[in-house]
Amino acid sequence: MSSSSRAREIEVVVADGGARKAAEGEKQPDPVVNVYSAAAYGDLERLRRFVELDGGGASLAAPDGNGYHALQWAALNNYPHVALYIIEHGGDVNAEDNSQQTALHWAAVRGATATADVLLENGARLEAADVNGYRVCNRFFLF
Secondary structure, eight states: OOHHHHHHTOOOOOEETTEEOOOTTOOOOOSOOSHHHHHHHTOHHHHHIIIIISSSOOOSSSOOTTSOOHHHHHHHTTOHHHHHHHHHTTOOTTOOOTTSOOHHHHHHHHTOHHHHHHHHHTTOOTTOBOTTOOBHHHHHHHO
């Protein structure tokens, strides 16, 4: 096999930190598709649209298909303004995922103190334990 025929069989992928970059003119898929991804990316404008404007009235109280809540995604990524919006529009500050972790646990894992403040000011239970018995204070010290 000649080198020119081998070259045609090789796909060239330009990577940045392991993620594929879009070729010039190629559109990246929009990562914000629902209330969970809007919360995870801190996109308050799109979150509002999903909840208030699109007529669907997306719930901020229901978990996603994996049992995680929009408030947990906002807490994990330290978006206090998004967390406050979610709480003000029906998100349960003490909602638990399948591991019995709350948004406050997720904030603690990432050291997201600004969001933890919002959660605590809105009634988050500091003493809540997950399935392993870890409380929020344990999380802050472990990570």
